[in-house]
Amino acid sequence: MMVFEREQLKDKNIFFSDTREVPLRIEVSDREIKVIGSSREVVLPKDSLRAKAILDRLRIGRESEFSQEIYL
Secondary structure, X not given: XXXXXXXXXXXXXXXXXXXXXXXXXXXXXXXXXXXXXXOOEEEEEOOOHHHHHHHHHHHHOOOOOOOXXXXX
């Protein structure tokens, strides 16, 4: 399992849509991605488009050609 903490996520343009809060952490396992905020948690199947976009953002960063915000 890979874990990304808030400090690593602050410049990745990943936010919760209702609060525009940067997640506290993102946990990536074999089957799912768990995005954890201060008041909510979102679980995404790893093969969903949103999960693939998050994985791309975490590995490549904002230098990739896709730098728009990802909202959860």
